[in-house]
Amino acid sequence: MVDWQLVKEYFPDIAAKFPITLKMVIISISLGLLLGFIQAIIRINKVPVLNQLALVQISYIRCTPVITQLYVIYFGVPIILSNFGFDVGGINKEFYAILAYTLNQAVFLGENIRSSLQAVPKGQFDAGRSVGMTEAQTLLSIVTPQALYISLPMLGTFLVALFQGTALAYLVGVTDMMGKVKLLGAKTGHTLEGYIVCAIIFAVISIILEQVFRVLNNKLDFANKKAKTDDNTVLRAAGGNA
Amino acid sequence: MFSIKFFLLCLKAAITHIPQNLIMTGLVLVICVILGTGIALIRAYRVPVVCYIFDFLMAICKVLPANLVLLIVFVIFNDNFKRVAKALNLSITIRDVNKMYVAVAALVICCISGISELIRSGIMSVPKGQYEAGYSVGMTKSQTFFGIIVPQAVRNIIPPLTSTILSLLKTTALVSVIGIEDIMTAAVGEASITYAFLEAYVAAALVFWVLGLVFEVISGLVERRYKKMA
Numbered sequence: 296m297v298d299w300q301l302v303k304e305y306f307p308d309i310a311a312k313f314p315i316t317l318k319m320v321i322i323s324i325s326l327g328l329l330l331g332f333i334q335a336i337i338r339i340n341k342v343p344v345l346n347q348l349a350l351v352q353i354s355y356i357r358c359t360p361v362i363t364q365l366y367v368i369y370f371g372v373p374i375i376l377s378n379f380g381f382d383v384g385g386i387n388k389e390f391y392a393i394l395a396y397t398l399n400q401a402v403f404l405g406e407n408i409r410s411s412l413q414a415v416p417k418g419q420f421d422a423g424r425s426v427g428m429t430e431a432q433t434l435l436s437i438v439t440p441q442a443l444y445i446s447l448p449m450l451g452t453f454l455v456a457l458f459q460g461t462a463l464a465y466l467v468g469v470t471d472m473m474g475k476v477k478l479l480g481a482k483t484g485h486t487l488e489g490y491i492v493c494a495i496i497f498a499v500i501s502i503i504l505e506q507v508f509r510v511l512n513n514k515l516d517f518a519n520k521k522a523k524t525d526d527n528t529v530l531r532a533a534g535g536n537a
Numbered sequence: 538m539f540s541i542k543f544f545l546l547c548l549k550a551a552i553t554h555i556p557q558n559l560i561m562t563g564l565v566l567v568i569c570v571i572l573g574t575g576i577a578l579i580r581a582y583r584v585p586v587v588c589y590i591f592d593f594l595m596a597i598c599k600v601l602p603a604n605l606v607l608l609i610v611f612v613i614f615n616d617n618f619k620r621v622a623k624a625l626n627l628s629i630t631i632r633d634v635n636k637m638y639v640a641v642a643a644l645v646i647c648c649i650s651g652i653s654e655l656i657r658s659g660i661m662s663v664p665k666g667q668y669e670a671g672y673s674v675g676m677t678k679s680q681t682f683f684g685i686i687v688p689q690a691v692r693n694i695i696p697p698l699t700s701t702i703l704s705l706l707k708t709t710a711l712v713s714v715i716g717i718e719d720i721m722t723a724a725v726g727e728a729s730i731t732y733a734f735l736e737a738y739v740a741a742a743l744v745f746w747v748l749g750l751v752f753e754v755i756s757g758l759v760e761r762r763y764k765k766m767a
Contacts, residue, residue: 296617355742358703358749360710362604363721363742370735374539455600462602466714473605487612494601494609501600 301488305479309492315389315471319461322393324454327400334405335412336434349405356402361395361460368395369467392464400457407453411446412438447515451508455501462497472496543733547724547740554723555744561637561709561719565644566652566702572645573653580653581660595650603647604711610643611636611715640712648705655701659694660686696763699756703749710745720744 334352337345356364369391373383415438423433465474476489576591618631663686671681713721721741728737 296613354750355746358707358753359742359745360707362710362713363738363745366738367735367742370738374735459600459602462605463711487609487616490605490609490612494605497602497605498597498600502596505600 297491298485298488301483301485302491305476305489305492308479309472309475309489310496312470312472312475313496315469316458316461316464319389319393319396319464319469319471320454320458323396323400324404324457326393326397327404328408330397330401331403331405331408334401335409338405338409339412352398353402353406356399361399362463362466364399365392365395365463365467368398388468389464391467392461392469396457396460396464399460400453403453404450407446407449408442411442414445415441444515448508448512451505451512454508455504458501458504459497462493539739540733540736543728543731544736544740546731547727547733547737548743550727551720551724551740551744554718554720555748557637557719558706558709558748561641561644561712562702562706564641565648565705565709568641568645569649569652569705570656570698573649573656576649576653577657577660581657595653598646598650601647603644603708604714606647607640607643607711607715610646611639614639636715636717637712640709640715640717644705644708644712647708648701651704652698652701655697656690656694659690659697662693663689692763692766696756696760699759703752703756706748706752707745710741 334349336342337349369388372391372394373386376386377383419437419441420433423437424430428437461471462473464471465477468474470478472493476486476493479489480486576595580588580591580595582588615631618634622629622631667685667689668681671685672678676684709719710721712719713725716722721738724737724741724744725734728734
């Protein structure tokens with residue numbers, strides 16, 4: 296049924312496309328974190344208009360499948376760009392995939408960051424202000440590090456999910472691992488072997504990522520317990536998420 | 538440019554296919570809950586040997602992208618159907634099979650680990666003292682399990698399970714990668730005549746959005762109801 300010889304033959308070809316997947320994941324999660332942070336600030340401070348826009352965006356991203364978001368961006372963005380006189384033909388297909396994943400991640404990460412920021416006791420903020428730090432300084436150097444600490448376990452889950460989600464990027468013409476399988480399949484007529492190679496790569500990398508984050512969480516949790524912080528809220532939030 | 542006329546055509550086609558996605562979601566949910574409960578029980582009570590097999594299988598199911606599983610299951614099905622049908626002396630051809638069931642089988646593989654894990658944590662969250670309490674008043678093992686543990690576990694499981702339904706619905710959108718009729722393929726099918734792809738995908742997104750909102754409201758209601766009971 297499965298030609299394992301072919302699996303071996305395909306492996307180097309498909310694995311060579313792994314950096315493209317990696318690139319999409321890293322760019323999307325970094326930009327997503329940035330946008331998510333902005334979204335969280337908007338939501339916490341209830342900035343008029345922007346807050347409502349964020350709510351609509353959150354609802355849209357949450358309720359629609361990634362595959363439709365991907366296609367809407369792939370077909371919609373060129374029309375918008377060409378209206379402004381951009382040359383759409385020269386844009387790499389990866390751009391659309393990264394844009395779609397970034398917007399998707401921004402919402403989920405943003406909601407996560409928001410709840411983490413709110414989990415940091417309010418006293419921490421007041422403490423920063425009381426020693427004469429500005430609001431921005433307090434937020435960035437006192438509240439955010441603690442919030443990141445709380446949201447780390449979820450970050451791992453999101454990263455793995457995003458990594459698996461990028462398996463859809465080939466649908467908009469990105470030649471990543473799945474796209475390569477399609478090309479190989481068109482040439483040789485065997486796609487199953489290619490898919491199995493992809494499955495192996497996705498499984499192995501996902502498991503490695505999961506383990507890395509598990510070790511990281513245990514380490515941080517251990518440090519937290521050892522330090523015996525008086526702040527029970529932080530402790531509970533960190534432990535509860537792990 | 539965005540054409541309202543084509544958009545409405547696609548929207549109509551998409552709306553008529555809503556039942557297809559709902560049926561798939563429902564089937565996947567029911568099968569996942571039934572199989573997932575079995576797997577969860579085996580893993581929660583550490584049945585020797587079998588539990589390790591399921592630990593492994595669940596870990597594998599969790600790390601595979603859903604569309605990849607769909608593609609693999611579909612290719613295997615297409616390649617082997619004839620041979621299996623012949624071996625079983627069935628006189629049906631591959632055309633007689635509704636491909637939706639193949640997709641449902643694949644989606645079950647994608648979703649079962651999440652649902653089973655949810656049920657397992659629901660069972661595990663019942664404190665050990667509850668078992669001891671049951672035994673101490675002279676109940677048998679099965680009486681304790683069904684009379685004391687199950688009711689408490691179900692209360693823990695229902696709220697997260699309702700919010701899983703939305704993600705199941707979203708996962709069913711992936712069946713379009715293997716060309717099965719659903720909301721998205723219907724909308725795009727309408728567009729392939731006019732090349733109005735943006736309109737088609739916006740229509741599909743809109744239908745999913747509305748469906749998703751309905752599911753969110755329902756799961757919110759369920760969650761609130763169960764919080765009140767607790």
